[in-house]
Amino acid sequence: MSDISEKVLAITVQVMGPASxxxxxxxxxxxxxxxxxxDLTKDxxxxxxxxxxxxxxxxxxxxxxxxxxETIKKLG
Amino acid sequence: xxxxxxxxxxxxxxxxxxxxxxIAGLSVLYTFGATKSALKETTQDELTxxxxxxxxxxxxxxxxxxxxxxxxxxxxxxxxxxxxxxQTSSPExxxxxxxxxxxxxxxxxxxAEYGLSEDSAGxxxxxxxPTEEMKAGFQIPIAEDEYTTDQWGTxxxxxxxxxxxxxxxxxxxxxxxxxxxxxxxxxxxxNIIYLIMLIGIGITAVIxxxxxxxxxxDIRSLNDSAEKISTGDMNVLVTVERNDEIGxxxxxxxxxxxxxxxxMMDDSP
Numbered sequence: 001m002s003d004i005s006e007k008v009l010a011i012t013v014q015v016m017g018p019a020s021x022x023x024x025x026x027x028x029x030x031x032x033x034x035x036x037x038x039d040l041t042k043d044x045x046x047x048x049x050x051x052x053x054x055x056x057x058x059x060x061x062x063x064x065x066x067x068x069x070e071t072i073k074k075l076g
Numbered sequence: 077x078x079x080x081x082x083x084x085x086x087x088x089x090x091x092x093x094x095x096x097x098x099i100a101g102l103s104v105l106y107t108f109g110a111t112k113s114a115l116k117e118t119t120q121d122e123l124t125x126x127x128x129x130x131x132x133x134x135x136x137x138x139x140x141x142x143x144x145x146x147x148x149x150x151x152x153x154x155x156x157x158x159x160x161x162x163q164t165s166s167p168e169x170x171x172x173x174x175x176x177x178x179x180x181x182x183x184x185x186x187x188a189e190y191g192l193s194e195d196s197a198g199x200x201x202x203x204x205x206p207t208e209e210m211k212a213g214f215q216i217p218i219a220e221d222e223y224t225t226d227q228w229g230t231x232x233x234x235x236x237x238x239x240x241x242x243x244x245x246x247x248x249x250x251x252x253x254x255x256x257x258x259x260x261x262x263x264x265x266x267n268i269i270y271l272i273m274l275i276g277i278g279i280t281a282v283i284x285x286x287x288x289x290x291x292x293x294d295i296r297s298l299n300d301s302a303e304k305i306s307t308g309d310m311n312v313l314v315t316v317e318r319n320d321e322i323g324x325x326x327x328x329x330x331x332x333x334x335x336x337x338x339x340m341m342d343d344s345p
Contacts, residue, residue, distance in 0.1 A: 017331030019338035026342070059337045060330065061313045 005040040007075055008048070015060060015068045023059075027051045045076030084295070085288040092284045093277060100273045111265050116232075119258050120219035122168070123234025123251055128217040130162055130172065131249040136240035139174055139247050142185050144200035152186060152199075159188035170231055170254045174238060175203065176247035177214065182206045185247055210235055213248040223255045230255040294322050298329055310337055 001009075012020040021037065028035040031051040032044055040048070053069030060068075080086055138151050146152050155174075163172040172188040184197035203210070209220045213235025220233045231252040237245040294316045301312040314333060316326035 013331075015331065015334065016338065017333075017335035019335035022342055023338045058341075059334045061315055064330075 001038040002040050004042055004045070004075060005038050008040060008045075008072055009037075011071050011075075012052070012068065015064055016056070023055070024048075024052075027055060042076050045072060049073035049076070083292065085285065085292050088288045089281055089284050093281050096277050096280050100276060104269050104273055108266055108269055111269075112262050115258065115261055115265070119232060119253065120221075120234070123219040123232065123253055124217045124236070126166075126169070127213075127219075127234040127236035127249055127251045130159075130251065131217075131236035131238050133158070133162070134174060134238045134247075134249055136238045136244070136246040139176065139185055139238055140240060142199050144198065147190060147198055152190075155186045156188060156190050159186060160192065163188045168253055168257065169251055170229075171250070171252040173197065173250045173252075174247050175210075175250060178202070182210060209233075210248070210250070213237065213250070214245050223258075232258060291322060294318060294326065298322075298326055301329070301333065305333065305336070310340060 009020060009024060012024055016023055025037045027048060028037045028040065028044070032047060035044065049069045049072040052072055053065055056065035056068055059065075134155070138155065142149075142152060159172045159174070163169050174185045175182050176185050177183075178200065180202045182203050183199075184201045184203065185199055187197045189196040190198060205226070207220060207224065209218050210233070212218050214237055217236040218234070223230050223232050225231075232255055233253070234251045235248045238247045238249050240246050297316050298314065301314055304310075304312045310333075312333060314326055314330035317323060318326065
């Protein structure tokens with residue numbers, strides 16, 4: 001797992017809990033052209049943060065979703 | 077729904093009100109006791125000072141000459157009027173009188189109300205139950221330690237020696253203050269203390285009630301979410317945000333719910 005993947009996972013677990021990896025894998029698979037989550041690089045962060053913000057709204061409240069997206073975006 | 081008597085609000089409020097009652101009760105007991113004692117000491121000091129000042133105005137040589145039957149003499153009437161004027165000049169003073177040692181005991185000499193009141197004492201009327209303070213009044217200005225009840229009512233008295241021109245003690249001057257006035261002062265202070273305690277308890281109960289209500293509101297919100305999930309409704313959002321233990325619980329609960337949702341999304345066709 002890349003260093004950036006670990007960081008994104010650690011941040012997401014704080015909000016989404018133990019199923020965060022599944023959630024992130026789904027985002028990279030469907031919105032980053034089938035990218036494996038473990039192969040994430042800094043270049044993918046802006047696109048990933050955008051889709052995390054959108055998808056997380058279905059799971060947590062809008063405020064938390066926006067905050068998570070913003071935190072991930074700062075890793076880029 | 078939890079019964080009101082099992083509610084955390086009720087338990088917290090009752091617990092804190094009991095705590096405040098115990099603390100305030102003990103404080104009131106101590107404060108009231110100390111205030112009562114201080115008030116009594118102040119009254120005793122006032123009486124002693126008053127008796128000392130008035131005693132210096134009394135002619136000790138003339139006082140020594142009065143014998144039973146002298147009540148109509150100009151000297152007696154002059155001294156009685158002098159005492160009466162002093163007695164009526166201060167609302168604090170109930171009775172003013174002079175006494176001296178006789179072979180029968182301590183007897184009245186000039187009573188400020190002699191001839192003006194039915195139950196006043198004449199020259200030579202022996203005081204039946206002289207106290208130690210009354211006897212000590214022939215040596216030093218002093219006040220009674222306790223209230224005394226006699227035919228003139230319940231009073232607290234102060235005494236000071238009356239001296240003649242040679243500086244010899246020829247009698248004592250007695251000042252009586254009504255116990256009612258002192259008790260009224262004590263009651264007033266006691267009522268103020270009780271009032272402050274009641275206001276304090278009221279304010280505390282309201283503050284605790286408000287704090288408990290916000291706590292219980294958030295716990296109920298979490299409980300409602302758990303209830304929905306337990307019935308299969310995953311359409312819940314945990315919106316509780318606090319910096320305390322309830323906030324931590326809400327955070328953990330929120331992560332658990334989020335993960336459940338993610339897993340259910342994956343399992344859905």
